[in-house]
Amino acid sequence: MKFQSLIITGLLGASFAIPPCRAASVFTIVNTGLPGLASSSVGWGDLNNDGKLDLLLTGTDGSFNPLSQVWRNLGGNGFTNISAGLPGLTNVSSGSVSWGDFDNDGKWDFLQTGFAGLDASHFPILIAQVWRNLGNGAFTNINASLPGTDTGASAWGDFDNDGNLDILLTGFSKAGAIAQIWRNQGGGSFTNISAGLEGVIYSSVALGDFNDDGKVDILLAGTTNGFISGAICQVLRNLGNGAFTNINAGLPGVSQGDVAWGDFDNDGRLDFIQTGFSSTGVVALVWRNLGNGTFANIISGLPGVYQSSVALGDFDNDGNLDVLLSGVDASTNLICQVWRNLGNGTFTNIVAGLPGVKSGSVALADFDNDGRLDVLLTGFDATDSPICQLYHNNTPLGNSLTPRMINPVNRSNGNFEFSFKGKTGLPYLVWSSTNQIAWSVLGVPREASPGSFLFNHGGAGLEKARFYRTTSP
Numbered sequence: 001m002k003f004q005s006l007i008i009t010g011l012l013g014a015s016f017a018i019p020p021c022r023a024a025s026v027f028t029i030v031n032t033g034l035p036g037l038a039s040s041s042v043g044w045g046d047l048n049n050d051g052k053l054d055l056l057l058t059g060t061d062g063s064f065n066p067l068s069q070v071w072r073n074l075g076g077n078g079f080t081n082i083s084a085g086l087p088g089l090t091n092v093s094s095g096s097v098s099w100g101d102f103d104n105d106g107k108w109d110f111l112q113t114g115f116a117g118l119d120a121s122h123f124p125i126l127i128a129q130v131w132r133n134l135g136n137g138a139f140t141n142i143n144a145s146l147p148g149t150d151t152g153a154s155a156w157g158d159f160d161n162d163g164n165l166d167i168l169l170t171g172f173s174k175a176g177a178i179a180q181i182w183r184n185q186g187g188g189s190f191t192n193i194s195a196g197l198e199g200v201i202y203s204s205v206a207l208g209d210f211n212d213d214g215k216v217d218i219l220l221a222g223t224t225n226g227f228i229s230g231a232i233c234q235v236l237r238n239l240g241n242g243a244f245t246n247i248n249a250g251l252p253g254v255s256q257g258d259v260a261w262g263d264f265d266n267d268g269r270l271d272f273i274q275t276g277f278s279s280t281g282v283v284a285l286v287w288r289n290l291g292n293g294t295f296a297n298i299i300s301g302l303p304g305v306y307q308s309s310v311a312l313g314d315f316d317n318d319g320n321l322d323v324l325l326s327g328v329d330a331s332t333n334l335i336c337q338v339w340r341n342l343g344n345g346t347f348t349n350i351v352a353g354l355p356g357v358k359s360g361s362v363a364l365a366d367f368d369n370d371g372r373l374d375v376l377l378t379g380f381d382a383t384d385s386p387i388c389q390l391y392h393n394n395t396p397l398g399n400s401l402t403p404r405m406i407n408p409v410n411r412s413n414g415n416f417e418f419s420f421k422g423k424t425g426l427p428y429l430v431w432s433s434t435n436q437i438a439w440s441v442l443g444v445p446r447e448a449s450p451g452s453f454l455f456n457h458g459g460a461g462l463e464k465a466r467f468y469r470t471t472s473p
Helices: none
Strands: 007-009 027-030 039-047 056-061 068-077 078-081 093-100 109-118 124-133 139-141 154-157 164-172 177-185 189-192 201-208 217-223 231-238 245-247 253-264 272-279 282-288 295-297 306-313 321-327 334-341 347-349 360-367 374-380 386-393 405-409 417-423 431-432 438-442 447-448 453-458 467-472
Touching: 007 056, 027 374, 039 374, 056 093, 056 109, 056 374, 068 109, 068 417, 093 154, 109 164, 139 177, 164 201, 164 217, 177 217, 177 272, 189 431, 201 272, 201 374, 217 253, 217 272, 231 272, 272 306, 272 321, 282 306, 282 321, 321 360, 321 374, 334 374, 431 453, 438 453
Parallel strands: 039 093, 039 360, 201 253, 253 306, 306 360
Antiparallel strands: 007 467, 027 386, 039 056, 056 068, 068 078, 093 109, 109 124, 124 139, 154 164, 164 177, 177 189, 201 217, 217 231, 231 245, 253 272, 272 282, 282 295, 306 321, 321 334, 334 347, 360 374, 374 386, 405 417, 417 453, 431 438, 431 467, 447 453
């Protein structure tokens, strides 16, 4: 069974995240007018449900000033800065951004954290803000009373399976290094559940259900004391009662790196990648999930990087997750490379021709809806200048058997409808989830015309299902 990688978001939603594509061998830079940024974080999300991915970005500009902006995708390689619709949006750097529908209204809200400059007493101003999407190109800060952080990470996840997205927050705060889970109580209210996680800075996080029990687990990396002696990397199992336990996976601690879950060997279990600076030097390690609560290093051959960022996606549509990584390697070179997953536990550099960056962020998305993964990268380049560059994937699309969902529509009767191209005669299934962890089968799509499939989710407006995917043999 091959799982399609695209997720359809929101009952009012449109296509989002990573669609499948074929091997990327040539990239062309797109002239977007986006500002160069380093110490940066970026995130793709469809803010106005028009089926085109928009962009949220934060970081420091060429004059070392913090900056936060939202750019709407106009189509045809065009973007426009709509930050004027976010009065009071705080400019930040050295933080994190993430999209999520915290109030279940079908519109993408966002969370941003980071350093916002110095106050009158020359103390750092640290923020963590939730901005609610009002649906007309405008957003409002809900004043969620979260602790401000920088040099950290954040993520949305439904940790208690109540249908509301909670917040995982890490980084340096006024109280020192933190790692906290803030439960979404509805109505724009969040409360710290005191989960007992080790506080970390220069940190990264990833969420996933590594043991297939239907609960969101945590992959947490960073340093507890600001030095490599305090570096950790932990897999934290969600016990389902607001508590988490470190499974003691035996991982090397990393700082100034990144982590990401992904099923690299297609065995149905989540593996993961970790990058960063460890006690033995810079690393980029892929860990295979053995299914018994343990993980094994597969010796992938990836170059170690720190001040790094990682993104995963299937560039060649062979069903294997490939790796995009950036940062400083062991020889202090700046790199940004695409590594193809050969499916046997090894990877090969496809020599994509991307400029090396550090202290930045990489992201994958089909920004122009042509079915191919494009690359966004930010950070300091080899001249220590901040850049923000979007690269279009020119790889020819083959005769793919993996469907890509298109044309999401909200019907007046509350039904949600979408279509996709596929191969006549294949028994496709459509799945839904409230948290992208536990999935259930909705049914079989209708082949409206040869190679064109249509699915209608009846009464979807009355349910909390927000994510859709398809599978094919």
